[in-house]
Amino acid sequence: MPKYLLIMRGTDESNAAMMADIDEMMATTRQFIEEMVKAGVLLAAEGLDDPGQGVVVDFSGEAPVVTDGPYGETKELFGGFFLLDVASKQEAVEWAKRVPAAPGSKIEVRRVPGSDEVPQVDK
Amino acid sequence: MGTADVEAVWRIESARIVAALTRFTGDFGLAEDAAQEAVAEALVSWPLDSPVNPAGWLMATARRRAIDAIRRRTALQDRYALLAAESPVESAVDEEIDPDRIDDDVLALMFVSCHPVLSPEARVALTLRVVGGLSSEEIARAFLVSVPTVQARITRGKKTIAAAGVPFELPPAAERRERLSGVLSVLYVIFTEGSTATSGDRLLRPDLAYEAIRLTRTLAALQPDEPEVHGLLALCELTAARFPARTGPDGSPVLLDEQDRRRWDFSAIHRGLAALAKASTRGLGPYGLQAAIAATHASAPSVEATDWDRIVVLYEALGRIAPSPVVELNRAVAVAMASGPAQALAIVDELIASDRLPGSHLVPSVRGELLARLGRRPEARAELELAARLCANQRERSVLLRKAATLS
Numbered sequence: 001m002p003k004y005l006l007i008m009r010g011t012d013e014s015n016a017a018m019m020a021d022i023d024e025m026m027a028t029t030r031q032f033i034e035e036m037v038k039a040g041v042l043l044a045a046e047g048l049d050d051p052g053q054g055v056v057v058d059f060s061g062e063a064p065v066v067t068d069g070p071y072g073e074t075k076e077l078f079g080g081f082f083l084l085d086v087a088s089k090q091e092a093v094e095w096a097k098r099v100p101a102a103p104g105s106k107i108e109v110r111r112v113p114g115s116d117e118v119p120q121v122d123k
Numbered sequence: 124m125g126t127a128d129v130e131a132v133w134r135i136e137s138a139r140i141v142a143a144l145t146r147f148t149g150d151f152g153l154a155e156d157a158a159q160e161a162v163a164e165a166l167v168s169w170p171l172d173s174p175v176n177p178a179g180w181l182m183a184t185a186r187r188r189a190i191d192a193i194r195r196r197t198a199l200q201d202r203y204a205l206l207a208a209e210s211p212v213e214s215a216v217d218e219e220i221d222p223d224r225i226d227d228d229v230l231a232l233m234f235v236s237c238h239p240v241l242s243p244e245a246r247v248a249l250t251l252r253v254v255g256g257l258s259s260e261e262i263a264r265a266f267l268v269s270v271p272t273v274q275a276r277i278t279r280g281k282k283t284i285a286a287a288g289v290p291f292e293l294p295p296a297a298e299r300r301e302r303l304s305g306v307l308s309v310l311y312v313i314f315t316e317g318s319t320a321t322s323g324d325r326l327l328r329p330d331l332a333y334e335a336i337r338l339t340r341t342l343a344a345l346q347p348d349e350p351e352v353h354g355l356l357a358l359c360e361l362t363a364a365r366f367p368a369r370t371g372p373d374g375s376p377v378l379l380d381e382q383d384r385r386r387w388d389f390s391a392i393h394r395g396l397a398a399l400a401k402a403s404t405r406g407l408g409p410y411g412l413q414a415a416i417a418a419t420h421a422s423a424p425s426v427e428a429t430d431w432d433r434i435v436v437l438y439e440a441l442g443r444i445a446p447s448p449v450v451e452l453n454r455a456v457a458v459a460m461a462s463g464p465a466q467a468l469a470i471v472d473e474l475i476a477s478d479r480l481p482g483s484h485l486v487p488s489v490r491g492e493l494l495a496r497l498g499r500r501p502e503a504r505a506e507l508e509l510a511a512r513l514c515a516n517q518r519e520r521s522v523l524l525r526k527a528a529t530l531s
Binding site: 037038039040041043085087088090091093094095114115116118120 | 127128130131132134135177226229329330333334336337338339340341344345366367371372383386387388390394
């Protein structure tokens with residue numbers, strides 16, 4: 001079965017709005033996670049730290065170059081994810097609509113192909 | 124919104140709506156009918172005008188349909204008077220769902236759908252439709268039966284529940300363990316039909332196996348202290364982890380010893396092992412032991428490097444707490460790997476002598492393999508041909524015939 005990754009994409013504004021009431025955000029998120037667990041669809045969920053704490057490993061040159069975050073020009077930053085095991089894309093989208101996300105943020109829904117979709121070579 | 128969007132919302136809400144309505148009306152059959160009417164209405168009206176809160180819309184509509192049905196039933200006048208006294212149906216439906224209660228109600232719904240008064244077919248159909256939110260069409264497709272057959276099973280099931288006066292509640296403590304194992308066995312039947320289709324031209328029905336896993340995860344979330352629930356979940360995850368390697372490019376079965384283990388789903392193995400750890404807290408039950416066997420395979424790099432002695436011991440333990448001829452046959456296969464085919468053949472011949480698996484293709488197919496390994500080719504071939512005649516799955520049958528042919 002295909003899985004779907006719900007990628008949280010926040011902006012500086014939506015992240016600030018979220019941090020303004022972090023307790024409320026934590027409580028609603030915990031409740032949402034519990035709902036997905038009881039529906040039997042949640043495989044993993046994580047939230048990421050402030051992008052300023054991250055580093056970038058750049059492979060454009062001969063050797064990888066490490067620079068401190070943040071990432072510069074990007075407006076929407078990957079801030080966390082939910083990995084879902086659902087029956088259809090529509091169901092993934094329905095769950096995405098229910099994420100307690102801060103106004104201004106976006107959620108990208110991406111399909112994770114199963115290992116059964118890797119082409120097999122006939123022996 | 125299209126049909127698939129409506130179905131997606133329904134999949135998520137079905138169990139909660141039917142559970143809340145059953146609690147509200149005290150009538151499981153009526154609740155299910157009302158819920159189905161709400162979905163049918165959603166399929167018509169949402170494509171034209173999709174509601175802001177689809178889940179709330181479904182609940183409110185289902186609740187209205189339930190009240191309509193009760194109004195039509197004169198025998199339920201008393202209850203109607205009770206309902207009519209309440210606030211209008213159109214008011215906030217969320218108030219009707221007590222978050223602390225809904226989990227118990229969903230659990231009660233699973234117990235009702237798997238109630239022992241029901242036929243095994245009705246238990247499967249009701250569980251998939253009511254708890255899983257599948258349509259009759261989807262269930263019919265999954266079990267290769269007609270839609271009217273599924274509908275009849277559901278209708279009969281609901282009548283049986285009503286006639287037997289099955290209460291909508293969690294089973295009393297004295298029956299709890301037994302009833303839980305009834306629920307587990309329904310989920311396992313759904314899973315095994317998905318993991319080895321008993322008939323038809325496909326070996327696997329991953330959609331059906333997925334439903335079973337999803338429902339077992341729900342049960343594990345609602346009954347976190349029951350080791351066997353985690354045991355079943357572990358067994359399903361670890362078995363499903365092998366699906367990508369179990370069929371070749373043309374859909375033909377690939378047996379364990381020939382599977383490309385790099386194709387196994389390692390995140391499913393990881394989840395299975397985590398569930399097995401939870402199942403192991405108080406000694407393993409039948410599902411936990413089967414999961415432990417699956418885990419032994421999942422952790423082995425090859426058939427040769429598998430800890431077959433451990434698998435023999437686990438089958439022996441399984442045979443003690445849940446004796447069955449199939450367990451005995453599997454033990455024979457493990458013994459063949461651990462100690463050689465001669466000892467295994469003795470176990471199989473004992474099974475045949477006691478005639479405990481009559482008509483099964485599994486006995487002659489294992490016996491044929493063992494005879495082949497012992498170099499008794501004509502006998503082996505006859506056994507494999509017999510197995511092919513008895514096997515209802517076309518894919519498995521052709522593998523057996525191919526093997527028989529190599530022995531001529």
